[in-house]
Amino acid sequence: MGYVAVTGGQKAIEGAEKLVHLYRLQAAKQALPTEEIRSQMRLLIDRVMGEGGLYAPGYASLALKQAEGDPSEAAFLLRAYRSTLPRNHYSLTVEPGNMRVIRRISSAFKDIPGGQLLGPTYDYTHRLLNFELRQEDQQAIISFLQELEIDIESEETLDSFPKVVELLKDQKLMADRQAVEDEPFDVTREKLSFPLPRSARLQLLARGETGAMTAFAYSSMRGYGAVHPTIGELRVGYTDVYIPYPYGSGKDEEDSIYIGEMLLTEVETINSFTQNDQGDVEFMLGYGLTMGQNEVKAISMAILERSLDTQGHSPTQDEEFVLLHIDSVEAHGFVSHLKMPHYITFQSSLDRIRQAQNTGKHQAQNVGKDEQHVSAD
Secondary structure (H helix, E strand, O other), rough: OOOOOOOOOHHHHHHHHHHHHHHHHOOOOOOOOHHHHHHOHHHHHHHHHHHHHHOOOHHHHHHHOOOOOOOOHHHHHHHHHHHOOOOOOOOOOOOOHHOOEEEEEEEOOOOOOOEEEEEOOOOOOOOOHHHHHHOOOOOHHHHHHHHHOOOOOOOOOOOOOOOOOOHHHHHHEEEEOOOOOOOOOOOOOOOOOOOOOHHHHHHHHHOEEEEEEEEHHHHHHHHHHHOOOOEEEEEEEEEEEEEEOOOOOOOOHHEEEEEEEEEEEEEEEEEEEEOOOOOOEEOOOOOOOOEOOHHHHHHHHHHHHHHHHOOOOOOHHHHHHHHHOOEEHHHHHHHHHHHOOOOOHHEEEEHHHHHHHHHHHHHHHHHHHHHHHHHHH
């Protein structure tokens, strides 16, 4: 799960930990409630949950508070906590097509069944600092909610919509990628061995670091890869989660127990067409799914998922390169481990360079003596 700190001087380590709390609190006017982090930093919470691999907004907000807002450190904390939890149940397969949508757009079609739903997004506003937020207080929040006639105590009524890509499948224009694995690969319990099955790829991409995946996907679109798609549909919404009834068959949703809902972002991309085994020409599907509302990551995931299934020599088509370098915990830990003591290895390097310098000086002296000897002759 990545490198962790090594033991050292106990008192020095305890002092360093106290300094962390000092720097976090010395200028604070009041303690920052985790509930406020959860409600007002929702996109950051969603990112940490996705990279931490645990859908738990409360724990994600606590991790962010402890990490002073560092998303990589917070994801590390959440991943570490997740590893201590027992696995009591396996949920039934979640169907994003049945999600209660709060946002739904398509870049491929202007008119889609049910219409496009912009939902909560920054996509259509100017990136200008809002200085009014400096004076925002509880009264301002109440006034804003009253102005929009939002009852914060009531639940929202959200709608479900048919999938846009299904329209292309019905017309035999989109390749239908049915699941072929009897049992999905579990990247948290099974050793990785390349090439990986598609279920393992999707799991690793779903837990990948947003920035790394965005950079890789961007490189593919700029010509260092073979994938530059059109978004067939991007949807954000709440999906119900069920577990099998303990004394039931375990596979029928009617014979199951509802345990809650998850906010998910799903992206299906339309990629360049190819000819299938029957000779029909079809578009290829790219797929991305992540916890919470994290649209850039879901789009990047769809690009990389499609890229890894395409033959070529670009970095984004190299399965091992992509999947082993997008994990935030592994990358964070490995880069951070350079701060650990490397006294012995560096001393070895010093010894070698000094030896090389002495050898070079000795050889230079011998060459000088030989030249003098030749001149004398």
